[in-house]
Amino acid sequence: MTEVAPPLLEVRDMHKSFPGVRALEGVRLSVRRGEVHALLGENGAGKSTLLKILAGAQPTDAGEIWFDGQALAAADRPLDRQRAGLITIYQEFNLLPDMSVAENMYLGREPLRRGLIDWPRMFADADAILADLGMTIDPRCEVRLLSVAQQQMVEIARAMTQNAKLIVMDEPTAALSAREVDTLHRLIAGLKARGISIIYVTHRLEEVKACCDRFTVLRDGRFVADGNVADVEIGDIIRLMVGRNVEFLRLPRRPAGDIVLRVRDVVRRRHPTDIHAVTLNNLSLDLHAGEILGLAGLVGAGRTEFARILFGADKADGGILYLDGWTGRFRSPGQAIGAGLALVPEDRKQQGCFLDQSIRHNMSLPSLSRIAKWGLFVDERAEHALVDHYARALRIKMPNAEVAIGTLSGGNQQKVLLARCMALRPRVLIVDEPTRGIDVGAKGEVHQLLADLAGEGVAVVVISSELPEVMAVSDRIAVFREGSLTGIVEAVEADEAQLMHLMAVETAPLAATA
Amino acid sequence: MTEPQVDGSMTDNAAIVREPASRRRDMIGWLRTYGTALFLVVLIVFFTAQNDRFLSPRNLTNILTEVSIYGIISVGMTFVILTGGVDLAVGSLLAFAGMAGGLAAHAMGLDSTFDWLAALVAALAVGGIVGWLQGRAVTFFGIPAFIVTLGGMTMWRGATLILNDGAPVSGYSDAYRWWGTGAVLGLPVPVLIFALVAAIGYVVQRYSRYGRQIYAVGGNIEAARLNGLDVKRLVTSVYVAIGLLSGLAGFLLSARLGSAEAVAGTGYELRVIASVVIGGASLSGGRGGIGGTVIGALLIGVMGNGLVIMHVSSYWQQVVIGFIIVAAVAFDTYTKTRR
Numbered sequence: 001m002t003e004v005a006p007p008l009l010e011v012r013d014m015h016k017s018f019p020g021v022r023a024l025e026g027v028r029l030s031v032r033r034g035e036v037h038a039l040l041g042e043n044g045a046g047k048s049t050l051l052k053i054l055a056g057a058q059p060t061d062a063g064e065i066w067f068d069g070q071a072l073a074a075a076d077r078p079l080d081r082q083r084a085g086l087i088t089i090y091q092e093f094n095l096l097p098d099m100s101v102a103e104n105m106y107l108g109r110e111p112l113r114r115g116l117i118d119w120p121r122m123f124a125d126a127d128a129i130l131a132d133l134g135m136t137i138d139p140r141c142e143v144r145l146l147s148v149a150q151q152q153m154v155e156i157a158r159a160m161t162q163n164a165k166l167i168v169m170d171e172p173t174a175a176l177s178a179r180e181v182d183t184l185h186r187l188i189a190g191l192k193a194r195g196i197s198i199i200y201v202t203h204r205l206e207e208v209k210a211c212c213d214r215f216t217v218l219r220d221g222r223f224v225a226d227g228n229v230a231d232v233e234i235g236d237i238i239r240l241m242v243g244r245n246v247e248f249l250r251l252p253r254r255p256a257g258d259i260v261l262r263v264r265d266v267v268r269r270r271h272p273t274d275i276h277a278v279t280l281n282n283l284s285l286d287l288h289a290g291e292i293l294g295l296a297g298l299v300g301a302g303r304t305e306f307a308r309i310l311f312g313a314d315k316a317d318g319g320i321l322y323l324d325g326w327t328g329r330f331r332s333p334g335q336a337i338g339a340g341l342a343l344v345p346e347d348r349k350q351q352g353c354f355l356d357q358s359i360r361h362n363m364s365l366p367s368l369s370r371i372a373k374w375g376l377f378v379d380e381r382a383e384h385a386l387v388d389h390y391a392r393a394l395r396i397k398m399p400n401a402e403v404a405i406g407t408l409s410g411g412n413q414q415k416v417l418l419a420r421c422m423a424l425r426p427r428v429l430i431v432d433e434p435t436r437g438i439d440v441g442a443k444g445e446v447h448q449l450l451a452d453l454a455g456e457g458v459a460v461v462v463i464s465s466e467l468p469e470v471m472a473v474s475d476r477i478a479v480f481r482e483g484s485l486t487g488i489v490e491a492v493e494a495d496e497a498q499l500m501h502l503m504a505v506e507t508a509p510l511a512a513t514a
Numbered sequence: 515m516t517e518p519q520v521d522g523s524m525t526d527n528a529a530i531v532r533e534p535a536s537r538r539r540d541m542i543g544w545l546r547t548y549g550t551a552l553f554l555v556v557l558i559v560f561f562t563a564q565n566d567r568f569l570s571p572r573n574l575t576n577i578l579t580e581v582s583i584y585g586i587i588s589v590g591m592t593f594v595i596l597t598g599g600v601d602l603a604v605g606s607l608l609a610f611a612g613m614a615g616g617l618a619a620h621a622m623g624l625d626s627t628f629d630w631l632a633a634l635v636a637a638l639a640v641g642g643i644v645g646w647l648q649g650r651a652v653t654f655f656g657i658p659a660f661i662v663t664l665g666g667m668t669m670w671r672g673a674t675l676i677l678n679d680g681a682p683v684s685g686y687s688d689a690y691r692w693w694g695t696g697a698v699l700g701l702p703v704p705v706l707i708f709a710l711v712a713a714i715g716y717v718v719q720r721y722s723r724y725g726r727q728i729y730a731v732g733g734n735i736e737a738a739r740l741n742g743l744d745v746k747r748l749v750t751s752v753y754v755a756i757g758l759l760s761g762l763a764g765f766l767l768s769a770r771l772g773s774a775e776a777v778a779g780t781g782y783e784l785r786v787i788a789s790v791v792i793g794g795a796s797l798s799g800g801r802g803g804i805g806g807t808v809i810g811a812l813l814i815g816v817m818g819n820g821l822v823i824m825h826v827s828s829y830w831q832q833v834v835i836g837f838i839i840v841a842a843v844a845f846d847t848y849t850k851t852r853r
Contacts, residue, residue: 334742354733
């Protein structure tokens with residue numbers, strides 16, 4: 001009988017609920033010593049929640065975590081987990097940009113001599129660790145001068161100073177170039193050789209084949225499968241990931257009308273001042289009256305950035321819009337609104353709502369110029385009529401229109417923002433993550449509203465990270481991958497595995513316009 | 515169909531109506547709205563009880579005239595603070611514009627009865643232009659308003675000294691002096707102008723599209739931009755407005771004192787900001803109003819005057835006024851977190 005070494009990390013029957021959402025239901029995860037373990041699943045499958053719990057950033061409702069032969073206390077804080085050797089590297093790095101590499105590596109654990117920081121030793125130690133990992137980074141260099149890939153290496157080097165046994169990497173390659181990805185994978189192989197385990201979260205499935213040993217797939221907060229990467233094909237993994245059990249009513253299709261908006265060759269290059277920004281490569285598409293065009297893609301694929309450029313909210317390096325008489329790009333959202341566009345932004349609280357202000361003020365703001373006397377004073381009677389009309393049409397549940405929008409539920413806040421856009425009577429409506437963070441009932445209502453708007457001839461663009469949602473509401477689906485369009489498909493013909501393939505696996509970008 | 519008032523999801527703060535806590539909340543809300551006014555009334559009663567000269571017409575006229583000069587600027591400051599900004603340069607700008615006005619009046623000739631018009635135009639022009647420059651520095655170069663106006667505070671004071679080599683300008687016509695010392699129907703002219711400015715400010719804040727847009731910019735600048743507002747122009751405009759009002763105040767103060775002094779308005783920035791903050795505005799923007807500001811300005815004036823009448827030393831006055839500012843903000847923060 002061969003003796004099987006106990007796994008380094010064992011998560012058993014993990015449960016976690018948020019108000020209204022069951023994020024994890026009986027999840028398990030087993031990571032062996034010295035393996036690279038891919039944690040896979042669609043957006044909303046529960047990966048992020050699991051990572052936060054592992055890092056000690058969130059408590060569990062139920063479940064055990066065994067690490068290195070010991071049960072970890074549920075009350076652990078992030079620092080306790082780090083001391084145990086369980087290090088998490090988030091997508092947004094935790095580095096202090098104005099401090100040196102060595103200072104970042106030893107932050108809070110600086111080597112001391114007679115109570116004062118022993119600078120020579122700190123730099124020597126840092127240098128030794130960096131050299132040991134095969135990195136050519138000067139420990140005295142300020143972190144803000146490093147590239148994204150180098151900053152990530154500093155994070156890994158810092159993990160080494162903490163005697164890491166398990167390093168959790170959340171989408172480590174999302175901001176890396178192909179060559180940098182190779183370097184990272186070599187580095188990971190080196191860590192593995194030292195017996196360090198890695199949990200590797202990614203949406204890029206070819207990387208799973210390239211650098212991972214085993215995988216675990218989550219779906220709807222549940223464990224679906226685990227196994228050896230060598231035993232499966234990418235297609236198998238996609239089949240395990242998709243098929244989320246989300247009930248969305250598939251809405252009836254409508255015949256599309258004339259082209260309202262043509263978009264040609266939208267380009268955004270990488271800017272040295274903003275190395276995390278997504279680049280966009282020659283994006284072109286047409287938008288028809290009365291259709292809903294879904295934009296599908298992984299987080300960071302460039303959908304939101306594309307929409308914000310259309311709306312004049314961000315600058316582009318190239319691209320032309322044709323909208324009736326208008327040709328060019330909008331220089332500001334005000335200009336775009338004037339031309340008949342409207343946007344419900346991605347982040348309801350940060351970009352959409354004036355949380356302290358009343359529902360009335362929130363809803364009427366961009367329409368004030370139309371209901372102002374002599375263009376100066378707000379015609380409050382017209383304003384009340386407008387608010388009443390949309391509150392009734394959208395069945396917004398509120399005590400009255402004078403309460404702060406911040407007191408409403410997420411679904412009703414979203415309806416207020418939709419009403420705000422509808423009151424502008426737009427020809428093109430862009431809705432970014434229309435149902436994020438709102439309950440299921442309200443989701444259905446929002447979908448119906450979007451369908452009704454399209455029925456009235458509005459060209460609607462829906463951005464959603466939930467594939468089932470995109471498939472339920474759209475007439476056509478444009479798929480984004482790393483700033484390129486990889487396909488435009490009719491929603492009736494689309495199946496989830498095909499879309500996932502376009503989103504997550506290397507494919508040639510669409511050459512011509514659709 | 516009978517729908518509940520709030521939808522059934524537990525995801526958000528659905529508690530809009532909840533019985534036992536609501537009366538307490540009403541009480542706090544009432545205090546937030548009327549607390550400052552109540553405190554003002556209490557102060558007036560207290561000082562009257564201490565010394566019946568406090569309520570004499572002459573003393574009241576004194577208080578109101580004193581309040582009017584910085585009260586006018588406080589109206590502008592309300593809009594600046596509503597956008598989330600601040601203007602520390604108002605005291606220096608008041609002196610600068612007043613001095614420019616005084617020199618313009620002299621240029622008209624000392625016996626001219628329209629020297630006041632030249633002074634008023636010059637003061638408003640200087641105030642407006644300087645305000646515009648500061649506003650542009652904030653919006654187009656992205657320099658924090660605190661820094662721009664901190665620099666301005668020194669720069670315009672220095673410029674005032676340069677204008678007339680540190681010497682005061684005086685010797686105005688009676689028509690000029692009327693703007694500071696005259697009265698209509700028994701009310702001093704500066705007080706009437708303050709009332710007019712405050713009334714206009716209130717109407718703009720409460721009823722105009724511009725007022726709504728200012729609240730929007732202060733409440734959430736990114737959301738304001740995405741709603742099509744020209745955020746930079748709006749923010750610039752409030753600095754122009756406060757510049758113009760500082761110029762007006764500089765003119766009125768020189769008319770009242772009969773001379774434009776290089777040290778005029780020293781320390782006004784604190785009184786002005788204090789008026790707005792005591793009036794309930796939030797320094798992070800989006801919350802506050804002219805009504806509260808006027809009460810805040812009156813409160814500071816009454817407090818200063820009352821302490822003088824009670825023969826409290828001016829040293830102690832500073833301590834008391836400073837304490838009231840901190841207490842007002844502490845109350846505001848406390849009630850906000852307990853909401």
